[in-house]
Structure formats: C-alpha cells, structure tokens
Amino acid sequence: MSATDDIDDDDALAGEFVLGLLGREDEAAARARIAADPGFAARVEVWETRLAPLAESVEAVAPPDHLFAAISQRIAPAAGTPPRGVWASLAFWRMASVSLALCLSIALGALVYERLAAPSGGVEILASLAGAGEGTLIARYDPARAAFTFASTLPPLASGRDHELWAIVEGEAPVSLGVLPPRGLPLAVEARLRPLLRPGVTLAVTDEPLGGSPTGGPTGALVVAGAALGV
Amino acid sequence: MADPELARLLSRIALGDRQAFARLYELRSAKLFGLLIRLLKDRGEAEDVLQEVFVRIWQRADRFGASGRNAEAWTATLARNLAIDRLRARREAAPLDAAPEMADPAPGPEALAILSGEGTRIAACLGELDADKAGAVVKAYVEGWKYDELASHYAVPLNTMRTWLRRSLIALRDCLGG
Numbered sequence: 001m002s003a004t005d006d007i008d009d010d011d012a013l014a015g016e017f018v019l020g021l022l023g024r025e026d027e028a029a030a031r032a033r034i035a036a037d038p039g040f041a042a043r044v045e046v047w048e049t050r051l052a053p054l055a056e057s058v059e060a061v062a063p064p065d066h067l068f069a070a071i072s073q074r075i076a077p078a079a080g081t082p083p084r085g086v087w088a089s090l091a092f093w094r095m096a097s098v099s100l101a102l103c104l105s106i107a108l109g110a111l112v113y114e115r116l117a118a119p120s121g122g123v124e125i126l127a128s129l130a131g132a133g134e135g136t137l138i139a140r141y142d143p144a145r146a147a148f149t150f151a152s153t154l155p156p157l158a159s160g161r162d163h164e165l166w167a168i169v170e171g172e173a174p175v176s177l178g179v180l181p182p183r184g185l186p187l188a189v190e191a192r193l194r195p196l197l198r199p200g201v202t203l204a205v206t207d208e209p210l211g212g213s214p215t216g217g218p219t220g221a222l223v224v225a226g227a228a229l230g231v
Numbered sequence: 232m233a234d235p236e237l238a239r240l241l242s243r244i245a246l247g248d249r250q251a252f253a254r255l256y257e258l259r260s261a262k263l264f265g266l267l268i269r270l271l272k273d274r275g276e277a278e279d280v281l282q283e284v285f286v287r288i289w290q291r292a293d294r295f296g297a298s299g300r301n302a303e304a305w306t307a308t309l310a311r312n313l314a315i316d317r318l319r320a321r322r323e324a325a326p327l328d329a330a331p332e333m334a335d336p337a338p339g340p341e342a343l344a345i346l347s348g349e350g351t352r353i354a355a356c357l358g359e360l361d362a363d364k365a366g367a368v369v370k371a372y373v374e375g376w377k378y379d380e381l382a383s384h385y386a387v388p389l390n391t392m393r394t395w396l397r398r399s400l401i402a403l404r405d406c407l408g409g
Contacts, residue, residue: 008401015400019371020315050407052304053350054372058269060261068256071282075289181290188286
C-alpha cells in the first residue's frame with residue numbers, strides 16, 4: 001500500500017506544483033527535485049499536458065494590433081538592417097578566439113566606429129566571458145534592440161543540456177537572462193531584466209538542463225564568466 | 232482543434248520561418264491573451280507577457296518536436312508558467328496585498344462544455360467531482376488562485392482545501408487514465 005501512497009503523494013505534489021499552489025518553500029523544494037529527479041520532472045510534464053485543455057476554456061481576447069509588430073522586432077535577426085561591419089565577420093570572431101584581450105580592444109574600437117557611423121541611444125555593454133575550460137563567449141547587449149548578440153567558441157554541451165546566461169549584480173543572486181540561442185541568433189531581454197544590464201554587472205554561463213535551470217537559479221557547472229564593460 | 236496545423240507551424244518556426252510564426256500568432260494569440268488576462272487581471276501586464284511568450288516560441292520551437300506534447304498544451308503551458316512567475320513575483324513584492332480581485336467569475340462547468348478534443352476528457356472527469364471541487368481546480372488553473380484564496384472563496388479551512396485539491400487531482404489522474 002505504501003508504495004501506491006508514495007506515488008499518489010508525488011503525483012498530487014506535481015499537480016499542485018503545476019497549478020502554482022505550493023508555498024514558497026515547498027515550491028523551491030519541488031523545483032530542486034525537478035532538476036534532480038527525472039521521474040518527478042516527468043510527472044510535472046504529464047500534469048502540464050493533462051491540465052492544459054483548461055486553458056482552452058477561457059474566452060479569447062484579440063491582442064492590440066501593435067503587439068505583433070513589437071514581437072517581430074524582438075525576433076528580428078538584424079532589426080531590419082543588414083549586418084553591420086566587423087560584427088558580421090567570421091574572420092573577426094575567429095581572431096577573437098585567438099586572443100581575448102586583442103579581441104576586446106578591436107571590438108571596442110569597432111563599436112566606437114559603429115556608434116560614429118550609426119549612433120543609437122542607451123547603454124551598450126560588452127563582456128568577454130572565459131572559464132577554466134576551452135572556449136570563450138563574447139556578449140554584446142544592444143539597448144536599441146533590447147537584445148544580446150554573441151560570438152561563441154564554446155564547445156557544444158552534451159545532448160539534453162543548454163547554456164544559460166546569468167546576470168550577477170554584486171552581492172545578489174544570479175538572475176537568468178535566458179538560454180543561449182542557436183549560433184547567430186540574438187537573445188531578447190525582458191523589460192524587467194534590462195536595468196540589470198549596466199557596466200560592472202557580471203555575466204556568467206552555466207551548463208543547465210534543456211530549456212534552462214528549472215529552479216530559477218544556476219544548478220549546473222559554471223562554464224564561463226566575465227564582467228561587462230560600458231561601451 | 233487545429234492541432235496538426237499548430238504542430239506543423241512549430242516545426243517550420245524551428246527552421247526560422249517567419250510566415251509560419253505570423254500564422255501561429257494569428258491562430259493562437261487571442262486564446263493565450265485571454266488566458267493571460269484571466270491570470271494576471273491586468274491588460275498591460277498580459278501584453279508584456281504575451282510578447283515574451285511569442286519570443287520564447289520563436290526561440291524554443293525546436294524543443295517542441297522533442298517534447299512529444301501537443302502544440303496547444305505546449306503553448307498554453309509556456310504562457311501560463313510565465314504568468315504564474317509574474318503572480319509569484321507580485322505576491323512576494325506585496326504579500327499583504329494578496330487578496331485577488333474576485334469580480335471576474337471563473338468559467339463554470341458550462342464553459343468547460345465548449346472544450347473539444349482533449350478538453351472533452353478533462354471536462355467529463357471534472358464533471359465526476361463535486362462542483363466545488365472541480366471549480367477549485369479550474370480556478371487554480373485559470374485564475375492562478377492560491378490555497379488561501381480558494382479556501383476563503385469556498386469558505387473552508389485551508390487544510391481542508393488542500394486535502395480536497397490533492398484528492399481531486401488524484402481522482403482526475405485516475406479518470407484521465409494516467
């Protein structure tokens with residue numbers, strides 16, 4: 001009997017988690033279990049699918065017309081402009097992997113050049129992320145597009161794993177900026193996270209389950225990290 | 232349900248097809264926006280989250296194929312999880328101001344009657360529960376209510392509400408067949 005009860009308990013817990021009913025501590029514990037226990041993670045997924053038809057019972061409401069344009073802009077690979085200058089050059093990024101310091105100075109110069117050529121408001125930041133292992137990541141945040149672009153020489157992760165990018169303000173918990181997109185694509189940054197992206201913030205990449213950490217905080221190994229510079 | 236079409240669109244979106252993305256938006260945005268408004272009870276915030284939902288659909292469409300889920304469930308779960316995160320942040324920011332606006336009625340069993348496909352099964356299974364117990368599950372899902380809000384709405388102690396809900400979930404699971 002007790003085995004069945006355990007299964008019921010776990011299933012009820014997974015269902016409560018999906019409904020968003022757990023208190024703060026139970027919820028954190030459930031997230032940690034999802035990360036550590038594939039069986040429990042599978043129960044959560046099954047509940048998400050079981051309950052999802054309830055979403056279809058709500059009345060549809062047409063979103064305002066401007067919304068699709070705003071979304072299209074956020075997913076635009078180059079915000080409607082052709083790739084600009086050195087940022088699009090493969091040779092440039094190959095060189096970047098050879099020497100971070102050299103790369104950074106060239107990139108800074110390139111950005112100054114770009115800003116002269118096509119000035120844009122806001123604070124751009126640039127960070128060169130390195131770690132104990134092979135490969136580096138260079139991240140550039142463009143406030144005009146509210147998105148990061150990357151040049152990565154990070155080796156691919158094991159299948160079923162994702163690189164996740166974090167912003168760390170000194171003395172505070174890491175905040176997820178999202179999973180690194182496939183090579184060449186930008187990563188849009190949610191409005192509420194944009195104020196974190198200032199010179200001095202540390203950017204870090206960890207090795208996480210597919211789709212990113214299930215707990216809201218890093219769960220996997222640190223891959224690379226580096227401080228952001230204002231441009 | 233246009234499930235096969237949504238699934239096909241998602242595979243095309245995974246390959247970077249913007250037309251497919253526009254079509255998915257056309258098919259799915261109003262339902263997801265309706266859900267976000269119900270959960271967040273704030274149109275502006277629902278617009279913000281809807282943007283985020285579609286940006287993530289664009290970024291993560293390649294994961295859909297591997298998930299083995301149906302496309303409606305995948306998109307609804309994405310939207311609902313983002314909204315639940317917002318609700319949690321809101322509660323933590325203002326724990327004393329947690330009382331929900333109850334003016335907006337949750338869909339009763341009659342709204343569930345419009346469900347089709349997979350939805351007819353869950354509607355039938357909810358119909359086997361007491362009306363209040365089924366209602367509590369639906370309100371938690373669609374309104375994002377927590378135990379304290381459910382307990383005060385149904386005028387039962389919090390522990391009773393939790394017991395109800397856990398039993399309802401197990402009954403639902405058994406009815407839906409695992």
